[in-house]
Amino acid sequence: MLEVKHLVVNYRGLMAVDNISFCLVPGEVVGIIGPNGAGKSTLLMAILGLIPLEKGIVQFHSRTLSTQLKQVAYIPQRVQIDWDYPITVENVAMMARIRHTGLFRSYSRQSKLIVKNALERVGMWELKHHPIGELSGGQQQRVFLAQALAQEANLFLFDEPFVGVDKKTEAMLFDVFDELKSEGKILLVVGHELRETTREYDRFLLINKTLIADGTRQEVITATNIQKAYGDNVIFLEGNAKND
Template identity: 60%
Template sequence: MLEVQQLAVNYRGVCGLDSVSFQVSPGQLVGIIGPNGAGKSTLLKALLGLVPASGGVVHYCTCPLHQQLERVAYIPQRSQIDWDYPITVWNVVMMARTRQSGWFRTPGRAAKEIVKAALERVEIPNLCDRRIGELSGGQQQRVFLARALAQQADLFLFDEPFTGVDKKTEAIMLEVFEELRSQGKILLLSTHEWGQSLNQLDRLLLLNQCLIADGSPQQVMTPENLRQAYGAPLGNPLHQDLETSFFC
C-alpha cells in the first residue's frame, strides 16, 4: 500500500501542497485532477523526492518510498523532456534495465527480450532505431510507456499522460493501465482530461493545494466539490461547463 500522510511543499514561502493525506491499495488506478497550479505535478514529484517536502511522510509497503525508488516508474510531462537529445527509441527503453544490468555492462539477452516485449506491447517495434525527436507526440508517449513497462515496477506515476496524444495512443495506454491494474500494480496519473474517461478510474483525488475530495468519480465530481476546487460559484458558466463535460 502507498501511504501519504500530511505531505506539504512550500516554494520560498508559497504553498505548493498543504497537508495532503491519502492511501492507495494495490490494483487501483487513481486520477489526480484540479485546476492549473493546483499542485498535481508537485504531488507526484514530492512523492519521489524530486521536490523537497516541508512536512509529511510517504511510505510504500511500510517503508519510506525514497528508499525504494527502483520499484517506481515515473513518466513526467512531455514538456519536461529534451526531445532533441540524440537517442534512439531502443536506447530510451533499455535505460529501464540499467539498474539491473549496470551502466557500463552490455545488456544481456533477458534485458533485450524485456525491452522488445515492451515495444511490441505499445505497438512501436518498428521505430526502435528512430531518434525520439523524429516521432509524433503519441509515438513519443508510447516510448516512455514502454520504458515504464520494461522497468517492471510496482508503482507507476504518470504526469499528464494523455496530453498531445492521438486516439490510438490513448486507447493503448488505457489498455495497458487496465492490465497493470489487474496485476496488482498501483497507478497514479494527473490529468486535465474530463468526460466519461474519468469513469474508468477507480478513484479521483481532487486537489487545489489541499485535498478537497477523495473517492469514486461520482462521489468527487459534485457541484460543491467543483466549486471549491475551481473557484466558480454555483450557476457560473465555468462551473456549468465543468459539470457538463463530466455528466453528459
C-alpha cells in the same frame, strides 16, 4: 500499499502542497485532478522525493518509498523532455533497465528481451532505430509507456500522459492501465482536463494545494467540490454527475 501522510511542500516561500494524505491499495487506478497550478505535478514529484518535503511521509509497503525507487516507474510531463535529444527509441526504452543493470555493466540479454517485449506491446518495435524527434506526440508517449513497462515496477506515476496524444495512443494507455491494474499494480495518473476523467479510473483525488475530495467519480465530481477546486468560473453541467 502506498501511504502518503501529511505531505507539505513549499516552493520558494509559496505553499504548493498543503497537508495532503491518502492511501492507495494494489490494483487501483487513481486520477489526480484539479485546476492549473493546483500542485498536481508537484505532488507526484514530492511523492518520489524529487523535490524537498517540508513535512510528511511517503511509504510503500510500510517502508520509505525513496529507499525503493526501483519499484516505481515515473513518466514526466512532455515538456520536461528535449525531443531533439540525439537518441533512438530503443535506447530510451533501455533506460528502464538501468537500476537492474548496475554501474559499469552493459545491459543484459534478458533486459534487452524485456525492452523488446515492451516496445512490441506498444507497437513501437519496428521504429526502434528511429530518433525520438522524428516520432509523433503519441508515438513518443508510447515509447515512454514502454519504458515504464520494461521497468517492471509496482507503482506507476504518470504526469499528464494524455497531453498531445492521438486516439490510438489514448486507447493503448487505457488498455495498459487495465492490464497493470489486473496485475495488482498501483497507478497514479495526473489528468489534464476533466474530460478524460471518465470510467477508466477507480478513484479520484481532487486537489488544489489541499486535498478537496477523495473517492469515486460520483463522490468527487460534484458541483460543490468542483467549485471549491476551480472557483466560480467553471460552468458545471448537471448531466456530468449528480448534484449533491
